[in-house]
Amino acid sequence: MSDVYAEPTTGTFQDGPAALARYTTLRLGGPAARLETATSAAEIVQKVQEAEARDERVLILSGGSNVVIGDQGFPGTVVLIRSRGFQVIAEDPDTVTVRVEAGERWDDLVAATIERGWSGLECLSGVPGSAGATPIQNVGAYGQEVAETITAVEAYDRTHGEIVRIAAADCGFAYRGSIFKYSDRWVVLSVDFRLARSPLSTPVRYAELARALGVEVGDRVPLADARATVLRLRAGKGMVLDADDPDTWSVGSFFTNPVLEREAYELLRERAADLGEPPSWPGAGDVVKISAAWLIDKAGFGKGHPGPEGVAISSKHTLALTNRSGTAHTAALIALAREIRDAVHDRFAVTLHPEPVLINCTI
Numbered sequence: 001m002s003d004v005y006a007e008p009t010t011g012t013f014q015d016g017p018a019a020l021a022r023y024t025t026l027r028l029g030g031p032a033a034r035l036e037t038a039t040s041a042a043e044i045v046q047k048v049q050e051a052e053a054r055d056e057r058v059l060i061l062s063g064g065s066n067v068v069i070g071d072q073g074f075p076g077t078v079v080l081i082r083s084r085g086f087q088v089i090a091e092d093p094d095t096v097t098v099r100v101e102a103g104e105r106w107d108d109l110v111a112a113t114i115e116r117g118w119s120g121l122e123c124l125s126g127v128p129g130s131a132g133a134t135p136i137q138n139v140g141a142y143g144q145e146v147a148e149t150i151t152a153v154e155a156y157d158r159t160h161g162e163i164v165r166i167a168a169a170d171c172g173f174a175y176r177g178s179i180f181k182y183s184d185r186w187v188v189l190s191v192d193f194r195l196a197r198s199p200l201s202t203p204v205r206y207a208e209l210a211r212a213l214g215v216e217v218g219d220r221v222p223l224a225d226a227r228a229t230v231l232r233l234r235a236g237k238g239m240v241l242d243a244d245d246p247d248t249w250s251v252g253s254f255f256t257n258p259v260l261e262r263e264a265y266e267l268l269r270e271r272a273a274d275l276g277e278p279p280s281w282p283g284a285g286d287v288v289k290i291s292a293a294w295l296i297d298k299a300g301f302g303k304g305h306p307g308p309e310g311v312a313i314s315s316k317h318t319l320a321l322t323n324r325s326g327t328a329h330t331a332a333l334i335a336l337a338r339e340i341r342d343a344v345h346d347r348f349a350v351t352l353h354p355e356p357v358l359i360n361c362t363i
């Protein structure tokens with residue numbers, strides 16, 4: 001399994017060794033005007049302030065697993081977040097609260113909490129990237145979201161030039177979103193998670209995971225079993241980074257699952273009448289969440305569907321767009337994403353939105 005997060009990805013890139021492609025799981029992205037590495041919260045703030053003093057744009061880059069960077073690269077300072085570690089800041093007989101440095105590798109943290117018998121992150125095993133990026137899009141998988149365990153985020157507020165603590169209730173957590181996503185204002189320095197002291201997982205909510213564990217939805221299982229099963233399920237879908245598996249050279253899901261008002265949902269059902277019932281989940285209020293993978297597949301883009309320059313839909317998961325040649329340009333990936341988005345819209349009148357943050361490129 002590769003650690004593209006801690007070290008630059010190795011390989012031959014279309015744009016040469018200076019390219020930001022080395023720091024992204026898609027292996028895409030042109031050069032940065034300036035690249036700085038920050039290994040502590042103080043250094044992160046310092047590097048950002050220095051770039052601001054030079055009147056340069058700033059891009060915060062951690063694991064590079066949720067960004068699509070354009071072929072032109074970034075015309076400013078890229079600050080690579082490489083602060084590490086976590087500490088217990090509060091505990092009682094039932095819970096423990098840990099403060100995690102932004103650059104801590106997420107899956108290392110999850111593994112460490114499971115070893116210690118702390119419950120709450122186990123279903124998020126195998127998600128690439130850093131702890132500090134998890135609040136950005138409220139990372140979620142297999143029925144858990146970080147919004148359930150985050151109590152506060154410490155961030156550098158670039159608007160006011162000060163370090164602030166933002167309580168979870170003020171983070172605006174939503175499905176794959178928060179106040180931090182698409183905003184340059186906050187640089188996350190550390191994140192506090194409150195976890196239960198328990199050898200058992202939180203109740204399993206995701207039907208596929210329950211089936212794989214041989215339990216009912218709502219049951220709890222030993223933490224290590226939850227982790228092992230999630231990792232196995234994810235690996236089968238190319239959702240665990242693997243340097244030898246081009247199906248994982250992606251940003252995970254490229255599109256979010258569309259959330260439709262009731263009227264739009266009924267329109268979709270009409271348009272899809274010949275295809276059976278579109279898979280859906282009830283959303284908050286009178287909205288319905290639809291499977292983006294189903295829409296893409298039914299619009300004619302199956303697993304492995306090729307695009308230009310050797311980009312392709314993953315052969316293991318319809319939602320992942322991959323740079324499987326390892327030498328493509330961002331423009332090629334974007335071309336494939338556009339083709340899919342437009343075809344889904346033509347067929348179902350539903351607009352797909354990208355899940356990753358697009359930098360100096362757009363679909």
Ligand SMILES: Cc1cc2nc3c(=O)[nH]c(=O)nc-3n(C[C@H](O)[C@H](O)[C@H](O)COP(=O)(O)OP(=O)(O)OC[C@H]3O[C@@H](n4cnc5c(N)ncnc54)[C@H](O)[C@@H]3O)c2cc1C
Nearest residue numbers: 062063064065066129130132133139140141188251252357
């Ligand atoms: C194979 C694969 C599977 C994935 N599976 C999932 C999944 O199951 N669920 C899920 O939710 N996501 C998933 N993802 C997406 C991704 O792993 C997560 O979104 C992750 O949290 C991104 O972390 P990162 O450190 O790589 O962020 P980056 O890609 O470096 O950055 C993403 C965005 O956050 C910003 N950012 C990063 N760090 C900070 C910081 N400290 N302060 C302020 N802004 C910051 C960046 O500027 C950028 O806008 C997957 C990705 C891949 C490649």
